[in-house]
Amino acid sequence: MSKEEKKKQRGSNKGRRWAKMHEELDLCWRFADTGTCEFGEKCRYSHDIPGYMAAKPKDIYFPRSSDLSAHPPHVAAPLEVGETAASVGSSIFCPVHDKIGTCRQGIKCRFLGGHGKKMEDGTYSILEGPEKKLTTAATPAELNYMPGSVLKLLRTKKYPFPITQQYLKALQNTKDTNESGVEAEAGTVVDTRRAMMTRDPGQEALNTPGFCSAPVPPELEPAPGKSSMAEAEAQMDTPDVPFRFQEKRRLNWSDKTYLAPLTTVGNLPFRRLCAGWGADITCGEMGLARSFLAGSKEEWSLVRRHPSEKMFGVQVAGSKPALLVPTAEVIARECKDVDFVDLNCGCPIDLVYQTGSGSALLDAPGKLSRILIGMNRALGEIPVTVKLRTGVKEGKNTSHKLMPRIGEECNVAAMTLHGRTRQQRYTRLADWSYIKECVDAVRAAESDKALPRVPIFGGGDCYSSRDYWEDVQNTGVDGVMVARGALIKPWIFTEIKERREWDISSRERLEGLRKFAEYGLDHFGTDTAGVNTTRRYLCEAISFQYRYVPLGLLEVLPGRINDRAPLFRGRDELETLLASPDSRDWVKISEMFLGPAPEGWTFTPKHKSNAYGGEEGQG
Incomplete structure (x- = not known):
C-alpha cells in the first residue's frame, strides 16, 4: 500500500454507522401521549395499546444521586424493580416527569412506572403534576425550536430572503462594474468597519481592492429580525433603516x-x-x-x-x-x-x-x-x-x-x-x-x-x-x-x-455521567429510541473521559493532554472501571443508568484500539 492508503487505514473505525433502535410494535406517539390521533385509521403507526404494553420491554430504574457508590455494584437499585413492564407504585421515577410534571412520551416512556397508573379495564392513565407544570410552563425546556412550517418553506425553496437577494445582486453589479473597467460611484461603499463607525452614514469608506469590495447601497438594505413571512416579504418594497456598527451587540x-x-x-x-x-x-x-x-x-x-x-x-x-x-x-x-x-x-x-x-x-x-x-x-x-x-x-x-x-x-x-x-490536524502541540x-x-x-x-x-x-x-x-x-x-x-x-x-473523586465523576444521562433523556426522549440515542452519546462521552488520569496517581502536576499513563489500578474499584479503555466497559457503565442494552445494539468505538477482541468487543 502507498503511504496515503496506509494513513487512511490507521487508527480509526472509518465506517461507523448508527441505526435507531425501535420497539417491535411501533406505537403512534400522538396516541401514546393524548389518546387521540388526527390521522385515525390512516395513521402508519399502531394504536393497539394492550398489544403494545404486552410487548413493551420492562421499565428502567433511573438512579438518584443517593443511589451511587464507589463500591460494586455502584448503583443500588431496589429489589422490586423490573418485575413488570410498568412497575406502577414502585421506586421507578421518570427523570423528565420528576422535573416538569409531565412526560411527552406518554405510554411509550421507558420509565412509565413513575407517572402511569393501570386502570381496572387494563388501560393506563398518565399522571401529571399540575404544580410543576405551572411553574415550568413559562420556561420552555429548550429554545430555538424550528417549527415544521419554516422547514417546509426551506425545503420547497419558498422562504423569502430579501436581504440576501439585495446583497447578492449588489455583489453581481460590483463584479460587472469591475469587469467593464468603470469605477463605482462615490458614497456607495459602506462595507468596511471604519465607515460603519462614522457619525455620517453617507461618508465614503475606504475599500481594500480584492478584499472587502462588496458595495451595497444602504437604501437597498432591508432590516432583519421580522417574525412573520408577510413582514419579511414587505421588506423587499419598504426596507427599514439598516443596522450600524454601534447598534450591534457587543461581546464582553x-x-x-x-x-x-x-x-x-x-x-x-x-x-x-x-x-x-x-x-x-x-x-x-x-x-x-x-x-x-x-x-x-x-x-x-x-x-x-x-x-x-x-x-x-x-x-x-x-x-x-x-x-x-x-x-x-x-x-x-x-x-x-x-x-x-x-x-x-x-x-x-x-x-x-x-x-x-x-x-x-x-x-x-x-x-x-x-x-x-x-x-x-x-x-x-x-x-x-x-x-x-x-x-x-x-x-x-x-x-x-x-x-x-x-x-x-x-x-x-x-x-x-x-x-x-x-495539515497538522490535531498532531503536535x-x-x-x-x-x-x-x-x-x-x-x-x-x-x-x-x-x-x-x-x-x-x-x-x-x-x-x-x-x-x-x-x-x-x-x-x-x-x-x-x-x-x-x-x-x-x-x-x-x-x-x-x-x-x-482531585475529583470517582463518585463525583459517576454523578457527572448520571447527569449526562438525565440531560440526554430530556433532550432525546424517554422512549426506546431516545434511551438508546442517549446511550450512544453517553458511550461517546466515556470514550474521552476514560483518558483522565487522577491527580493522586500523577508524579508531576498538572497532567498534560498528551500524557498517556500506563495501566493502573485506581484508588477504588469505580475509579479503575472509569479508566478502562475497553468499549465493553463503557457500555456496562451506560447500563447503570439506562438499563441493559437491547439485543442487536452495538457501540462501535472511534478508535480500533478500544474495541478489544474485534467485533465481540463492540458492546
Whole structure:
C-alpha cells in the first residue's frame, strides 16, 4: 500500500454507522401521549395499546444521586424493580416527569412506572403534576425550536430572503462594474468597519481592492429580525433603516470560559453538563449551510439551546455568500435566543475542506470578506465571530496577516484561533508563540486606527487551570477556547474559575455521567429510541473521559493532554472501571443508568484500539 492508503487505514473505525433502535410494535406517539390521533385509521403507526404494553420491554430504574457508590455494584437499585413492564407504585421515577410534571412520551416512556397508573379495564392513565407544570410552563425546556412550517418553506425553496437577494445582486453589479473597467460611484461603499463607525452614514469608506469590495447601497438594505413571512416579504418594497456598527451587540468576553463547538460530542446534553460546571460561553455543533437551507430537521436541531447556557452561539460552515448569507438571515429571523453566530474557518476534515468550506477559507480572503460582510448585514444586531487556524499548510502560517484585516474591515465581533494548521490536524502541540504574534498584530492595528477592541480567544492543549492561565498571561488572549480538555475533564471549567487542580473523586465523576444521562433523556426522549440515542452519546462521552488520569496517581502536576499513563489500578474499584479503555466497559457503565442494552445494539468505538477482541468487543 502507498503511504496515503496506509494513513487512511490507521487508527480509526472509518465506517461507523448508527441505526435507531425501535420497539417491535411501533406505537403512534400522538396516541401514546393524548389518546387521540388526527390521522385515525390512516395513521402508519399502531394504536393497539394492550398489544403494545404486552410487548413493551420492562421499565428502567433511573438512579438518584443517593443511589451511587464507589463500591460494586455502584448503583443500588431496589429489589422490586423490573418485575413488570410498568412497575406502577414502585421506586421507578421518570427523570423528565420528576422535573416538569409531565412526560411527552406518554405510554411509550421507558420509565412509565413513575407517572402511569393501570386502570381496572387494563388501560393506563398518565399522571401529571399540575404544580410543576405551572411553574415550568413559562420556561420552555429548550429554545430555538424550528417549527415544521419554516422547514417546509426551506425545503420547497419558498422562504423569502430579501436581504440576501439585495446583497447578492449588489455583489453581481460590483463584479460587472469591475469587469467593464468603470469605477463605482462615490458614497456607495459602506462595507468596511471604519465607515460603519462614522457619525455620517453617507461618508465614503475606504475599500481594500480584492478584499472587502462588496458595495451595497444602504437604501437597498432591508432590516432583519421580522417574525412573520408577510413582514419579511414587505421588506423587499419598504426596507427599514439598516443596522450600524454601534447598534450591534457587543461581546464582553473578559473573564469568561468558552466551551468550543465540538462535532458529534458537543451536543446539548454535554453543553448542559459543562454549563453546570462553569462554562460561560457555549457554541452548538458545526452545521452545514447547505443542509440548513435544505430544511434538514437534524441540522436545525443543532441550534437548540437550553436555558442554563448563559451565552450561546451557532456555528455554521459554508463555501460562498450564496449559502452563508441566507442561512444567517433565517437564523436572525427565526432563532431569537442566539447571542452570536460563528463562521467556521478552521475545520480540517477532508469532506469539508474539499468543498471550499472550513479551513479552505483561510486561503480565500476575498471570498471570506464577502461572506462576513453579508452575514453581518443579514444578522442585524446579532454579532458575527470567526474561528480560525494558523494556516492551511504546515510551516506556512497566514493568520497574522488575515486577522488584522478581518478585524478592521469585516466587522467581526470576536475571533478564536486554534494553534495548529489544517495539515497538522490535531498532531503536535499547539503553537502558542504564534498565537501571541497574531494577538499582537491585531492589537497594533486597533491602536493605530483607533478601532474598538475585539476579543481574541486562543485554543489548543488546554488541559488544566495552570495551562489556561499561563496561556492567557503569556500571549495576551482574552481567554482560551477549551475543546478536548473539556471532553476529557468536563469539570475543567470549575478548575479554571477557582484556579486550582481538582482531585475529583470517582463518585463525583459517576454523578457527572448520571447527569449526562438525565440531560440526554430530556433532550432525546424517554422512549426506546431516545434511551438508546442517549446511550450512544453517553458511550461517546466515556470514550474521552476514560483518558483522565487522577491527580493522586500523577508524579508531576498538572497532567498534560498528551500524557498517556500506563495501566493502573485506581484508588477504588469505580475509579479503575472509569479508566478502562475497553468499549465493553463503557457500555456496562451506560447500563447503570439506562438499563441493559437491547439485543442487536452495538457501540462501535472511534478508535480500533478500544474495541478489544474485534467485533465481540463492540458492546
